Amino acid sequence: METNEIYLLKKNMQLENENFIVKKGTYLKVVGLHDVSDDLIPTKVVVQFDKINGHYLINEVDFKNQLENNSLYPITAPKYQINDCVTHQNHGNGTVTLSNYDKILKTYLYTVKFKTGSLVVLENDLRNCQ
Structure with missing residues (x-):
């Protein structure tokens, strides 16, 4: 540890x-x-x-x-930190505003601010900005 x-x-x-x-x-x-x-x-x-x-x-x-x-x-530590630029397949680029570990899903959920608004997204659905 x-x-x-x-x-x-x-x-x-x-x-x-x-x-x-x-x-x-x-x-x-x-x-x-x-x-x-x-x-x-x-x-x-x-x-x-x-x-x-x-x-x-x-x-x-x-x-x-x-x-x-x-x-x-x-x-495990969250893959993305607050203010990181991330890309979503359907929503484009956005900025991480919050991360939270979900005990049931056993993965991180991120609140991401996109041009169209803020969404809660699974960690696996995000990529680093290019």
């Missing part, structure tokens, strides 16, 4: 030393790693949850176990 990687919880997660459970369907972002250089101290993964304030520490071993047990689904 690397800093800035994003995951989707596929199962509820009980946080160690915390009084609550994070529900499945919540996004988790890795914001840092602690004690990476010290082999005697287990590395802690610093995470931030979608819609939950604060940062939380998870043991690296526990985090890797969650990945192996398919409790976490890795989310």
Whole structure:
């Protein structure tokens, strides 16, 4: 795991030393790693949850176990960023104004401003401007 990687919880997660459970369907972002250089101290993964304030520490071993047990689904970074110029087969060139990962479709949806107006478009339907 690397800093800035994003995951989707596929199962509820009980946080160690915390009084609550994070529900499945919540996004988790890795914001840092602690004690990476010290082999005697287990590395802690610093995470931030979608819609939950604060940062939380998870043991690296526990985090890797969650990945192996398919409790976490890795989310790739969006292909296009806000203000990127993109081309759509039917609507021509436009500018990305918003991107959002769809949990059901398991892909990014982009709001793109075209000359004819703004539309929500699947990532696979877009190309970089020429």
